[in-house]
Amino acid sequence: MEKVLEVIDLTVKIGEKNILTSINLTAYKGRVLGIIGESGSGKSMLCHAIMQTLPSFAHVSQGDVLYLQENLLNVSATKWRAYRGRHLSMILQNPSSAFDHIQTIESHFRETLKAHFKLTKKEMRQIALDALKKVHLPQPEQLLSYYPFQLSGGMLQRVMIALSMAIQASLYIADEPTTALDTINQKQVLTLFNQIRSETDATILLVTHDLGVIAELADDVAVMYQGEIVEQANVFDFFDAPQHPYTKKLLQARML
């Protein structure tokens, strides 16, 4: 299996306090790595540390983040701009705050595509239409002229994923992508991630607090607890033979 993302001994601090302590993780090509943990366990901080979008009061004090063998922590700002969005794509919890509400969906596609490719308007429109069709959104032609506030949360999250698909990202970092959605939309978005993974062999880092989401989509699981990875396993082993007390408690909380 090809390693796409490797996090080695990563420690993130706010002042002198450890927020993340020696995190080690590996995500493989075409696989979904689920990261589960309670609120405040450092899941989102980990995503930001990988994407180099940490808030200014936090800093990486040691460790490496390797994307296809290249250390992202040493990459220049210019090169990062080419990576971010083009290769590594981030999908956030609240889709409506990730969009600019005074721009149409089409101009969001244009802005994203222009940043990475030289294309004509017509070509960009075609790519956008194809991507919207792939995420099963109805009437893509009409949708392009809509503004984000005219769409529901579930539709916006699918547009967000379509944007990442349009530039053919190879690593998706999805931070609680379905938490703000109702169960029917949640199922659609998870099915979509599964489709992307099997069609494009993309790698997905899926952060969640919901065991159901892990059971539905993940191939490997890492459990975060108080800023540390306390358990890492294949998804079947994780459910059948949990090791850490927190993991056991989590599995007991399932409703049957």
Added chain:
Amino acid sequence: MTLLEVKNIEKYYAQRPFLFKRGQEAPVLENVTFSLQEGECLGIVGQSGSGKSTLGRIILGIERPTNGELIFQGVNLYEAPSKEKKMIRRNLQAVFQNSYHSFNPKQTIFEILEEPFLNFEHFSKAERQQKVRELLDCVELEWAMAQNYPSQLSGGQQQRVNIARALALKPKLIVLDEAISSLDMILQKTIIELLQRLQKELQLAYLFISHDLQATRFMSDRILVMQHGQLVEEIGKDGTYQHPASQALYNAILPSHPRERKKKDRPN
């Protein structure tokens, strides 16, 4: 005994008129009829936008229905004289999804929990203190927490305070509108256990409104499915259903183990 009767409730929201064009009326609820027994937990499930919350708001008296009747403990809530309504309303309480926004951030937990008694009872300060202490005890929170502000509490603790406030006046019915949806799994489980214990001890009835069929099944005695502002069916005790809306909600339940992943969703 029947506690609440909802009869042919309809709600239309007027859309804003534009120049000479008259505003159209958009139906949000159409012909909603059901009843709720004392001590029963009735679940209402549906997708976002199906009208579940509007129904909850109408039952709580936050909004008026366009047509229809609402009879609670034998009293028509929209026609009774206001004094009688006020006395009846104290038996009808609510817990909402966003625990933090349900509080005045400048009040301490003590002040929040004391307020229902100030509004409805004539208690001395010592009695109120005793009552607040009992309420905190009831939802398994420490008395020391009474001095804190809502922002100092975790989401789970905030939701417990919301439940405590709803319990203050010993209501008959609590409307739980997505009350556990924003909590993580371990917290959801503990809050559900708390609600079930309180239901037994205090003979409470719940109207459990949620988009999550799994949690609703876990909580409720009966489940009504809502779609496009209408009640489309009642899911039977044995879990049988016919309507496509119920089917969609069932299909959206996530597996509890990776072995149960559905084959049809996985192309390879």
